[in-house]
Amino acid sequence: AAGVIQSPRHLIKEKRETATLKCYPIPRHDTVYWYQQGPGQDPQFLISFYEKMQSDKGSIPDRFSAQQFSDYHSELNMSSLELGDSALYFCASSSGPGQGSGNTIYFGEGSWLTVV
């Protein structure tokens, strides 16, 4: 079965540069979530989108922005990168509201961002 696809898998940027991560949800999923996992830490929720509109916002820095496009893929844009932004970024998707079996959240394999 198709899973959540993230690209690139690895990215190296210098401080103050900009990075863009892409996420392609499972087909027919209309909801996307972004999580950040620093070294030795647990995943932290950043932001989510439902039907191309921002749904919820967590601990996302102002330097970061995201959007969901008409084909439901999402992009996370990170500007003025800092060393502390080095982390594993996960995208997850689900099929809209509700908590039942049809709305399970599935995660991609993540994108490694290293800021040097």
Next chain:
Amino acid sequence: DAKTTQPPSMDCAEGRAANLPCNHSTISGNEYVYWYRQIHSQGPQYIIHGLKNNETNEMASLIITEDRKSSTLILPHATLRDTAVYYCIVRVPDRGSTLGRLYFGRGTQLTVWP
């Protein structure tokens, strides 16, 4: 914001059942309990979820107490590949257009030994 408490680590012999406990004493009536696991630096993998009835799938069983204040994830025959961090999560319910997110707490590091 995590509403769950798990032991930081557990061990289990290969081939034996692994029983991972979770306390969620403040859970609300419409909140589901989800279990995910994360093998080192891979994406969290969905295992199972439930509301109040016990659930079973090809990976595991979920036992939820009658008062719903705690649950246990059971891996019936643990293998070395089950070594991972296991997260018990009470999913925040939807509120209007704000869909229920997952709050990851500290999780339990399960180590399966030969």
